[in-house]
Structure formats: structure tokens, C-alpha cells
Amino acid sequence: xxxxxxxxxxxxxxxxxxxxxxxxxxxxxxxxxxxxxxxxxxxxxxxxxxxxxxxxxxxxxxxxxxxxxxxxxxxxxxxxxxxxxxxxxxxxxxxxxxxxxxxxxxxxxxxxxxxxxxxxxxxxxxxxxxxxxxxxxxxxxxxxxxxxxxxxxxxxxxxxxxxxxxxxxxxxxxxxxxxxxxxxxxxxxxxxxxxxxxxxxxxxxxxxxxxxxxxxxxxxxxxxxxxxxxxxxxxxxxxxxxxxxxxxxxxxxxxxxxxxxxxxxxxxxxxxxxxxxxxxxxxxxxxxxxxxxxxxxxxxxxxxxxxxxxxxxxxxxxxxxxxxxxxxxxxxxxxxxxxxxxxxxxxxxxxxxxxxxxxxxxxxxxxxxxxxxxxxxxxxxxxxxxxxxxxxxxxxxxxxxxxxxxxxxxxxxxxxxxxxxxxxxxxxxxxxxxxxxxxxxxxxxxxxxxxxxxxxxxxxxxxxxxxxxxxxxxxxxxxxxxxxxxxxxxxxxxxxxxxxxxxxxxxxxxxxxxxxxxxxxxxxxxxxxxxxxxxxxxxxxxxxxxxxxxxxxxxxxxxxxxxxxxxxxxxxxxxxxxxxxxxxxxxxxxxxxxxxxxxxxxxxxxxxxxxxxxxxxxxxxxxxxxxxxxxxxxxxxxxxxxxxxxxxxxxxxxxxxxxxxxxxxxxxxxxxxxxxxxxxxxxxxxxxxxxxxxxxxxxxxxxxxxxxxxxxxxxxxxxxxxxxxxxxxxxxxxxxxxxxxxxxxxxxxxxxxxxxxxxxxxxxxxxxxxxxxxxxxxxxxxx
Amino acid sequence: xxxxxxxxxxxxxxxxxxxxxxxxxxxxxxxxxxxxxxxxxxxxxxxxxxxxxxxxxxxxxxxxxxxxxxxxxxxxxxxxxxxxxxxxxxxxxxxxxxxxxxxxxxxxxxxxxxxxxxxxxxxxxxxxxxxxxxxxxxxxxxxxxxxxxxxxxxxxxxxxxxxxxxxxxxxxxxxxxxxxxxxxxxxxxxxxxxxxxxx
Numbered sequence: 009x010x011x012x013x014x015x016x017x018x019x020x021x022x023x024x025x026x027x028x029x030x031x032x033x034x035x036x037x038x039x040x041x042x043x044x045x046x047x048x049x050x051x052x053x054x055x056x057x058x059x060x061x062x063x064x065x066x067x068x069x070x071x072x073x074x075x076x077x078x079x080x081x082x083x084x085x086x087x088x089x090x091x092x093x094x095x096x097x098x099x100x101x102x103x104x105x106x107x108x109x110x111x112x113x114x115x116x117x118x119x120x121x122x123x124x125x126x127x128x129x130x131x132x133x134x135x136x137x138x139x140x141x142x143x144x145x146x147x148x149x150x151x152x153x154x155x156x157x158x159x160x161x162x163x164x165x166x167x168x169x170x171x172x173x174x175x176x177x178x179x180x181x182x183x184x185x186x187x188x189x190x191x192x193x194x195x196x197x198x199x200x201x202x203x204x205x206x207x208x209x210x211x212x213x214x215x216x217x218x219x220x221x222x223x224x225x226x227x228x229x230x231x232x233x234x235x236x237x238x239x240x241x242x243x244x245x246x247x248x249x250x251x252x253x254x255x256x257x258x259x260x261x262x263x264x265x266x267x268x269x270x271x272x273x274x275x276x277x278x279x280x281x282x283x284x285x286x287x288x289x290x291x292x293x294x295x296x297x298x299x300x301x302x303x304x305x306x307x308x309x310x311x312x313x314x315x316x317x318x319x320x321x322x323x324x325x326x327x328x329x330x331x332x333x334x335x336x337x338x339x340x341x342x343x344x345x346x347x348x349x350x351x352x353x354x355x356x357x358x359x360x361x362x363x364x365x366x367x368x369x370x371x372x373x374x375x376x377x378x379x380x381x382x383x384x385x386x387x388x389x390x391x392x393x394x395x396x397x398x399x400x401x402x403x404x405x406x407x408x409x410x411x412x413x414x415x416x417x418x419x420x421x422x423x424x425x426x427x428x429x430x431x432x433x434x435x436x437x438x439x440x441x442x443x444x445x446x447x448x449x450x451x452x453x454x455x456x457x458x459x460x461x462x463x464x465x466x467x468x469x470x471x472x473x474x475x476x477x478x479x480x481x482x483x484x485x486x487x488x489x490x491x492x493x494x495x496x497x498x499x500x501x502x503x504x505x506x507x508x509x510x511x512x513x514x515x516x517x518x519x520x521x522x523x524x525x526x527x528x529x530x531x532x533x534x535x536x537x538x539x540x541x542x543x544x545x546x547x548x549x550x551x552x553x554x555x556x557x558x559x560x561x562x563x564x565x566x567x568x569x570x571x572x573x574x575x576x577x578x579x580x581x582x583x584x585x586x587x588x589x590x591x592x593x594x595x596x597x598x599x600x601x602x603x604x605x606x607x608x609x610x611x612x613x614x615x616x617x618x619x620x621x622x623x624x625x626x627x628x629x630x631x632x633x634x635x636x637x638x639x640x641x642x643x644x645x646x647x648x649x650x651x652x653x654x655x656x657x658x659x660x661x662x663x664x665x666x667x668x669x670x671x672x673x674x675x676x677x678x679x680x681x682x683x684x685x686x687x688x689x690x691x692x693x694x695x696x697x698x699x700x701x702x703x704x705x706x707x708x709x710x711x712x713x714x715x716x717x718x719x720x721x722x723x724x725x726x727x728x729x730x731x732x733x734x735x736x737x738x739x740x741x742x743x744x745x746x747x748x749x750x751x752x753x754x755x756x757x758x759x760x761x762x763x764x765x766x767x768x769x770x771x772x773x774x775x776x777x778x779x780x781x782x783x784x785x786x787x788x789x790x791x
Numbered sequence: 792x793x794x795x796x797x798x799x800x801x802x803x804x805x806x807x808x809x810x811x812x813x814x815x816x817x818x819x820x821x822x823x824x825x826x827x828x829x830x831x832x833x834x835x836x837x838x839x840x841x842x843x844x845x846x847x848x849x850x851x852x853x854x855x856x857x858x859x860x861x862x863x864x865x866x867x868x869x870x871x872x873x874x875x876x877x878x879x880x881x882x883x884x885x886x887x888x889x890x891x892x893x894x895x896x897x898x899x900x901x902x903x904x905x906x907x908x909x910x911x912x913x914x915x916x917x918x919x920x921x922x923x924x925x926x927x928x929x930x931x932x933x934x935x936x937x938x939x940x941x942x943x944x945x946x947x948x949x950x951x952x953x954x955x956x957x958x959x960x961x962x963x964x965x966x967x968x969x970x971x972x973x974x975x976x977x978x979x980x981x982x983x984x985x986x987x988x989x990x
Binding site: 056057058112132133134135136137138140290294700701702703704705706708709711712 | 793908909911912
């Protein structure tokens, strides 16, 4: 690939993030920074019970409090047919409860007042009478005849949501019958939460004079949300404008539409004033989209030499009270069938059952392409358990089973067509960087001294870039994405995108793509996203799709502009188009490089001196429908030491080798890897949204749901290999999610490896000191 | 959230007198900070309320207390209480077994075992905070109980009860005390750790 100068800052340059100038100065503009004249505030009354019948709601006292403008209940919404709303996955969800509540913190009433404090105080005055009902917390008991039926609204009187299976069951079963070695692992990927620094919120502003509804929204997918508001609310789509201002982290948490948004909209329609609703931290953790909660069993069958023959997976998915899975795939378990991983074997069978419980609804794809994290964790744990069974080195077992580079495009046993990969290459680099053989020797010596040290390897494969129309849609809308580029007369450019950055650095990376394709310096390219009135239609940012889809659209749109620029250059240089060559920034006459026209000259001519018959302007739009998904991969290796006295696991070293194809901005990629690894660390060791037997949330604040700080976070060592995607316009694959997808298995494998000589095969996350300390006691390591 | 709380304390009163107090829910209730009996339904069933304020969160439980077992022979009582917050912020239930034992004829040992189940806002505070809150409430209870026993020797019981009316637990102080106790415990752990290391 042509390397532009640092001044141009095309692909491969670590230019500083443009958006950081305002973020670092505190000049970002988030939803809660939006202040409109006459704005009022909403506050939700929430259920203290996980399962209870609503006997009565008395709003009199709340309404009498000075400053209170309205109290909306589920019954009020029911009159407008808005008490329920559809979820993104063929279920429906209560906006405000009618009849009964199904999880603790469920939305029961919405109070609107002149200021935020009055709204919160008035919410305290709403008196709700409940009759407690038996609670279902354990998903394994969901289909027990003795368990209460949670969803009385459904025709099917069962807590079972779906059964989904994929693969060749007969061939898989046969492979298991004939297998010399079998290994299995039961792994729970616990319920966790993205906990973005900025919670969810909105300002709904219905203008009675114009009939237009403007919603400032923490939305990862503003256009899709506009369409859904139009479809559900019956408001003409041209009268809805969704503006996603700066977003302080999304990670999937800001993909669904939440009851608070709908209440704010209803409030604004009712009062004719802007209504702001901002979640508290606890509301965010307790009621908005959680992630994971997959209870998985994987079995591997192998021959005596350790060549894997088949994989069998059975999973129970806890979706909480409503199946609000924020995922646009056509499959109930998303892309979970990527669980065959980086390995080459002929047979696999995977089945997933989804159930309802009295927990918050979800789940969302937390920095992950719809269950890819669960899948990667499962197969990487299972391979380690098989290595233990075979008494072989987990690295050698992986090496033996990797899909060879020459086998791409590779068709997996569960039907995916992997675009490209060199799994052994990434692993070899990681092994070399960490000094694997030396570490194994050290471990052996430490074991003799009774010290606990472990090495964990994870060679993950991702599937990102949602996505091709055969696999995805949102409410029927195909999952293309878009870019619109306008080059101004002075040669500067404006890019408008269908995606929405939440911290990924889009204002920089899209500008770099334009710089690469057109030679206009990235500094001269302004990127704008998030306003549905101005941006071309797009499906938003999640699933590492921005670079694979909108990035591709940017390149294609830029190439359309280049095609026109070539015509103008030929006109200016008085030659034919065939006589021109291009290098980013200029067209020149073949063999006479001094006879050239820069892109800036051409831009000016596009408005002042275009060829006869050509329309003015230099701009293009592209809606890119990817032909396939992209498959980033990598190998992460983690070294841990365990303190026998406290059970604390210390991450001594962590090497992350990623391969995301061609890189736009290496510094941003590094930043993404650092952030995702830190989240992975938190999931592996610290975080869980747990529930007690009565359905009380036990991880509902940062007192109990822990965030890693600089103190807990180890030094991350990153490196990369480069295997471009063959079908992407500039060979990129997407990277934002890889570290969160690939790292949990590396951490857990390391801890289990440290304890494997004691007979430990698996430990469920989060691996807290208490858990480790108990294992050490149980195994007689400490008394 | 289910908690099991076991407590033992001693009072310098003969067992017979302590039993006469412990077996009377109106007297017991008046020793529980923030609690009161509002109505007697029959000999074994009472209506009552308790107000618990933890930090900014006030929960006013209203419900019933029922004596499940009263064994005067062995000085054992089993009480069940159930209540719902008046504003619908949650519920709590408790089964408490109280047992008396005489200590050298003069003093009496009170042992109580309680199974408490809390649902709602209060339960979200997590078992660490709730356990500390329970500890403080129990300490106050035992203080009040002893004071009541003491005062009843020379004053009418009603006065003693008035001495601690059914005021809610002091605003904020419970949370503060709970955190202080947790903090003190951590500090002790740290001290032990460092003194261990310096040796």
C-alpha cells in the first residue's frame, strides 16, 4: 500500500486523535450538556421486587408536590397503546409496567418536574402497592414445572424462549463415539455490564409549532432509532430528528431503545416542552442492557495424537424478563456458531436454548459481535482442557489444529466462510515476545518450591463487520453503511457517516481513509456523525463494523470522487484520462511527473472550470453492503502469579498480538487494545451482575460492580501481524472488540494453568481472591 | 437477600424477669430502634411498623408480628415478622428465635438467632452494609433492652418505653456507623498485616 507523508496522514500513520482536543479540554458535548429553553426533567419510579403483581399506583402525593408537571404510569401509556414496545429481537418489552413487574428496578412510573431534584423527590412520593410473587432466578430452573410462568402476555405458557441448533448432529455424535480422547468443560460466562462512563439518557424535544420531534440520544445507531421511533410511535419519519452528540462509551449498552427514552418522548409530546431524562449509575447497571449470561458446555473429540475431530456445544442463555437481545443477526444466539474457533475439524454441532428469568432484560453485545466473546471464551477454554486431558502443551495442541493459511477462504464446520488468517504466525510472534519456553521452565522450578505461577494462551478468532444481508437486518433494513464525502472548492473535505463514534476515534480514522484515497491531508477532512438530518442513512457503530462497513464506504466514495477528479485533471492537463497516473494527492502525466494537478487544484476546478457537460461539485455517497464478514484474530498470552496467602492473582505479563488486517492508525489500534484488555481483566477477575435468591441485584453500584483502575491494570505489551481481508476495499478487518473477545480466556487459562497440577480444570469468572483462596484450601495447599 | 444473624448478650437481671420482657412483643418492639407495635390482634399476633434509614434511603415497613412458639419452660420464643414498605420500596421478613440461659443465678444470657430476608432498595446495598446495619440495630436493641430492664425495677414500664419512642433511626448515622465499623475492620486487617510483616 502507498504510504502517504506524515503531513497527509493516510493509512498507517499514528496521527493524534482530532477529537481529543475537545475531550481533553472538557469541551465535549454529551447529552447531559444539552440545555434547551423550557426544559423539564424526568425520573423513573422503579420496582423493588423481582416479581410482583401491581395492585395499585397512587400518584396523588407526587402530583401535589410543587414543580411536578406530570406522572405517567403504564395504564396511561396503555391508552396510547405504548405500554409495550418491540425489542430488537422479536419480543416485546414493557415501557412502564402494567399488571406485574418482572425484574428489580423495572420501570413503573415516570415523573416529570421543573427540575431534576423535584422529579427525584416526587418519584419517592409515588405509592405503589405490590403483591410479591415467587421469583425465578436460576435459568436452569426456568422450565421446571414448579417454576412460576413469568410472561403471562405470551401465548406460549412457558419460560422457554427459543431452541436453536446448527451443525451436523449425526456426524458430530459419530465422531464422539469413535474418538480416542474426549474433553469437556462447563463454563458460565457470567452476567456482566459494559458500564460506560456516561450512562444512558436523552432530551426529547417536541415542537408543537412545527410538529417536529428532536431527540438528543445516547445512541450508537441514530438512524435505526429514528426509524424505530417512527414505526412504533407512529410519527412521520421526516418529522423525527435524532442527534447523537458525543458519547462517553457505548460498548453495546447504547444500542437498544430503553423505556426512559420512550417516556421522555411521551412526556414531551404531552407537555410540549423538552424533557430530559438521564440515568443514574445504579439505574444503568440494574436495568439497561446487560451482557453474556451464557451457561455453556463444550465437548471436544480428538484422536490419540490430539487432532480435533469434532465439537459439541450445549448452551443455556439467560435473557432476563424480556428477550431484548440487541442483535441484528438472523439467529437467536447471534454469531455464537463461530465457537469452532481457529481450528480445523470436520464436524460440529451447537445448540442454544434461551429462557426468561426475573432479571433485567437483554442481552447486549458488550464490545462484541453478538455472542462472539462467549464463543471465543468457550473454545479457548475447551482446547486447554483437552490439552490437560492429552497431557500435552496447550500451545502445541493449538499448533496442530490451526486452520493452515493456505486453506483460506475456509469454510467452518458451522457454516462460516473465514476470509483470511495466519493463526500460527500470530501465535509464534506472541510466544517469542513472551519467552514461552523460558516461562515453562520457570514454572516447573516454582512448582518444586510450592509457588503458583501460570501461563494462559488464547488464540481467538473474531467475526465482525455486520454485515452481509444474508446474515443481518434490523427490522428488515439491510446492514449496509454509508459515507458521504464533499470536497470543497479550496480542497478541504467534509465526511458524513452513518456510523457513530463512542470513543473509537472516527473523526480521525475516517479522515485518514480519505487522506489515503485522495491525498487530502487528514487535518483538512472534517468528519461528522450522529445527526440524522444531515448524515446519510446508516446502521450505526457496534460489532466492530465501522471500519469494515463505513470505512469501506468511505474508500469507495473517495474512489468515486477520484474517478471524477481524473476527468477534471485530464481536462486541465489537456490529455486523455488514459495518459494519467495517480498517487495520493495528484494526477500526473505518465512519464512526465512534473505535469501534474493536485487534488486541491482539481477541487477548485470542479467548481470553476469543469469540462463541458460535467455537473459542478466534487462529492460522492456510498452505501456499502459487505460481501462477507471479516475475521480478525490474534494470540494473547498471560502470565500470572498467585499469592497463596490471599488468593490474589497478579497478572505479571500480558502479550497481545493482534491481526486486524491493514491498520488505519496504529496508535488508535493500540488504544483500543489497551481499553479492551482492561475490560477483559475486569470481567475475568472483578465483575458480575449477580442476583440473590429473591432477585435482588447484587452488583447494582460501583461498590459491588468493580471497575479496574490504574492500580489493578497491568502493563499491556502489544504487537501485530498483518493478514489483510481479501474482500475489504483496503484490506482492514476491525479491531475494537478483539481484546475483549480474546482476553478472558487468556486470563482464566493462566489461573487454571497455575493450579492444574492440583487437578483444577476450570474456574468460573470472576476469579476473585476469595474463590482462589477457597480452591487452595480445598486442595490442601493452605490450611 | 437472606441473612442469618446470631447475637448473644448478657443482662444483670434474673432469668424470670428477662423472660417476662422478652415474651412480650410490645416491650421487645419498643427496644428495636425505629419500631413500634401499633395494634394487638390476638395474644400471638400484633401489627407494627419499623422505619429504617440507611443514608438517603428510608424504608418504612408495616406488617405483622406473629409469635410462632412460646416455651416458658425452656425460655425460648420464636417470632416471625413480615412487612412491606408503605411506598412500595421493598419488603422484609424475619424469623427470630430467642433463648435465655441463666448465668450464676443472677445474670442472664440472651441468645438470638435471626433469619432475615430483605427485598428491594435496602437489599441492593449489599450484604456488607446490611449486616453492619443489623449489627448496629442489634447493639442498640440490647442497650435499650438492658435500660428498659434496669428502669423497670424502679419506674413504670411506660416511662421506660417513652424514653425511646418510635423515632426512625437517626438520619444518616446508621450508614455512617456501618461504614465506620467496616473501615475500622479494614484498618485492623491492615495493622495486622503490617505488624506481621515487620516482625
